[in-house]
Amino acid sequence: MLLHDVSFRVDPAADRDVIMRGRMSPGDYAGGNGGAMGVWRTPEAGLDRRGGTMHIAGNTMTGGFARKWLAVMADRGEDGSMQRAHDSDAGNMVDGALHPLDAATQLTWTGDGFTGLMTRAYWNFAGPYGGLTAALLMRALMQHPERRGDPIALTVNYCATIAEGPLRISLRAARTNRSTQHWFLELAQGDDAPAITATAICSARPETWSHRPAQPPSLPPEAELVRFPWEKSPCAWMSRYDVRLDRYTPLAPRPLAEPVAGAQTGLMRDEPPRPLDFVSLAAFADCFFARVFVARGTLMPVGTISMTTWFHATAEALARQGEAPLIGHADTRVYNHGYHDQSAELWSRDGTLLATSHQLVYFRDPPVHPA
16 A cells, blocks of 8 residues: 555544545555545544544444554554654555655654654765755654644755764644644754754645736747756766756856856656655755856855745645656846855646745855866
């Protein structure tokens, strides 16, 4: 059985119901239904799932059998406690193995946080790809038993380099209001101070009046896009994405005499392909290279200091995107005194704005090589 993005919510219309949401892969329970929803009717309000009836795709199960199904589908014990946050039975599979992103973001619930392992699967020059770090934090948020609603914002502050090896993520809901839930998150290794601090906001996203004046960026025909040659890069994370850009110029040993525009637009997807969810979308927000590389046409020391991503789509909208490539656009407003901003937009192929992000990037002038 393969499920994605299982979550629980108290139904505001009937506080005795807990809504279980998750996407089943074709061929799973309920006749291959690709998008099942269940309702776990609890004997009392809240997230107590020790008794009651569960309904999945029109089928009803009661008693111990229902609890067993809930335990399997949510990676929880039959008493309602969370035993493990992620294992080989949960996640996106490729050729019988976990997708690289799911493998790299596996977490284990400890009762007050999560533990994980940083590997070199998404390695950058001196540490992990910043998008992977954001994805790890998003994974922890999505799997926390007290989360309410979908993520609408995630801010990640990169305080120090993360090394290979064990890591732990601590997080707590700072406040839960009628409409929003606010979170503090930290990622640390060993006895060191946190290497990453973060905040996140979740919301139930009520149905309201909507207006979308923003338009997706124009994109040349796909045949005219330039595939980024990740094979020439020493950074492992670049091989985890298929990126095709409207313009690409190989970097040179020396900076350009005059800077060029940093804006780029292109198509991007996971490699191998993976259904879109909040974990992968958090990673995609950092998928564009530092704009200073483009503007100056050469490599130089860089690093993201802080990145905020705003999520404009629901889990259902992300599920509709599936494995199709995203349309991405990135640009910069200013390079100044060792830092530059960098904005990004992520669009679905049908023109839906899924997420926007803004980050502050540290840079230093490249070393001067003798002629």
